[in-house]
Amino acid sequence: MNNSVRQSERRGFTLVELLMVIMIIAFLAGLTVVAMSGFTDDAQVVATKATILKISRLIDERSEAFERSFRGDQRDRYISATLDVLSNEGLQVGYFRNREGEVAPAIRYLAFKYGFRFQFPQRMPELGAVNSDGVPLLFYRRIAYPQARQQLIEEKTSPSDPDPTDAEINQRVSDNWAIHVAHETDAQASDLDTIHSTESAELLYYMLIKGDTLGAATSAESEFQSAEIADTDGDSFPEFVDGWGQPLQFYRWPTRLMDPDAPYPFAPVFSDGSDPTETRVVNDSEREHASLLFKGLPPDPATTGSRAQRDLMLVDPDDPVGILYTLLENDYYKNQGLDLTLVYNEAQFHTPDTYHTPLVVSAGPDETLGLREPNRTDAGSGIFGNLGQYAGTTVNSPQPGSDVVEALFDNVTNRNRRAGAKR
Numbered sequence: 001m002n003n004s005v006r007q008s009e010r011r012g013f014t015l016v017e018l019l020m021v022i023m024i025i026a027f028l029a030g031l032t033v034v035a036m037s038g039f040t041d042d043a044q045v046v047a048t049k050a051t052i053l054k055i056s057r058l059i060d061e062r063s064e065a066f067e068r069s070f071r072g073d074q075r076d077r078y079i080s081a082t083l084d085v086l087s088n089e090g091l092q093v094g095y096f097r098n099r100e101g102e103v104a105p106a107i108r109y110l111a112f113k114y115g116f117r118f119q120f121p122q123r124m125p126e127l128g129a130v131n132s133d134g135v136p137l138l139f140y141r142r143i144a145y146p147q148a149r150q151q152l153i154e155e156k157t158s159p160s161d162p163d164p165t166d167a168e169i170n171q172r173v174s175d176n177w178a179i180h181v182a183h184e185t186d187a188q189a190s191d192l193d194t195i196h197s198t199e200s201a202e203l204l205y206y207m208l209i210k211g212d213t214l215g216a217a218t219s220a221e222s223e224f225q226s227a228e229i230a231d232t233d234g235d236s237f238p239e240f241v242d243g244w245g246q247p248l249q250f251y252r253w254p255t256r257l258m259d260p261d262a263p264y265p266f267a268p269v270f271s272d273g274s275d276p277t278e279t280r281v282v283n284d285s286e287r288e289h290a291s292l293l294f295k296g297l298p299p300d301p302a303t304t305g306s307r308a309q310r311d312l313m314l315v316d317p318d319d320p321v322g323i324l325y326t327l328l329e330n331d332y333y334k335n336q337g338l339d340l341t342l343v344y345n346e347a348q349f350h351t352p353d354t355y356h357t358p359l360v361v362s363a364g365p366d367e368t369l370g371l372r373e374p375n376r377t378d379a380g381s382g383i384f385g386n387l388g389q390y391a392g393t394t395v396n397s398p399q400p401g402s403d404v405v406e407a408l409f410d411n412v413t414n415r416n417r418r419a420g421a422k423r
Helices: 002-009 015-071 075-088 100-119 137-154 166-188 199-210 284-290 323-327 331-335 402-408
Strands: 249-251 359-362
Touching: 015 075, 015 100, 015 199, 015 359, 075 100, 100 323, 137 166, 137 199, 166 199, 199 249
Parallel strands: none
Antiparallel strands: 249 359
């Protein structure tokens, strides 16, 4: 009797209790999803750091090798090639051809920059001569043609099918290049990071895997895993990508990141005491913004107690004395028909007398870069993405908005603490 009473007293869960249990389970499941999302982002950050640091090490090795080759038997070749370029631009370089002693300071520095730009390209035109489709010949031989041939071989329906002909391969190269150009055109029109440029990521792959080693380590292809290389725009050209599958961005000379408010056009007039190029400063907020992507930037001279000290943010590490800078408005050379502002400008090189070092950037988890991408360059509009200009800014409105600064915080670069940079 007692047992039956006890059994009758047992009851099931009420609807309220069941709903509370369901809510608790849903809450715990939500916490799990958030935690797993955090773990995933952490893993992608770690993977991105590893890729970027490998790329950075290889760039540093190649840079040192280039400097050695330039100091050695390659210098005269680069100087001669530079004089040819200047001559083709209509500049009167016979003055320097006939005065070898005077070539040394000015043209040597310019030749170094021409050579460095060629060996470390971030835009396709920097590779020089092109074929009838506009494909740079070096890129055609080392990347575009081999990739097109491999595509056609993989598309064979039977092993007995003949290998692709030269005409078929070249047609595929042309088709792939059209895809590349269309994608870059769309990327240039996108200021909201909805379409990322792939060109500098493709050229990173070209320079480190298929480019000249310059006496440094041989091909670095074996150092990278398949997840670090992709073709995100469908043009068949391999790109280095981050942990989120987005193309990395490469800035060879990010001088507009260092000094966003530099005068434009950069044309000093030494006879004018109020010339703005002579009163340039990099203010505290500009240093703070740049330091989000660069660890260990030179400090403001004011913090060292000496205003007389040079601001190293306004020193070109390739030309610390400022030889090229002083030549830009030298009337003596201008009267000789050598106006270097026609070639040494921000569209082709970088902001004169400004600190720079190669920068490799991932937009991070938010996939928003906060910088204009390297292919976004329009000198007439004051836009210099090639120099790391902040997104949405121009030379006339150079300071980034709060949304742009916020986008920089989760970026991973080869020069910031998030990537474990050593310098």
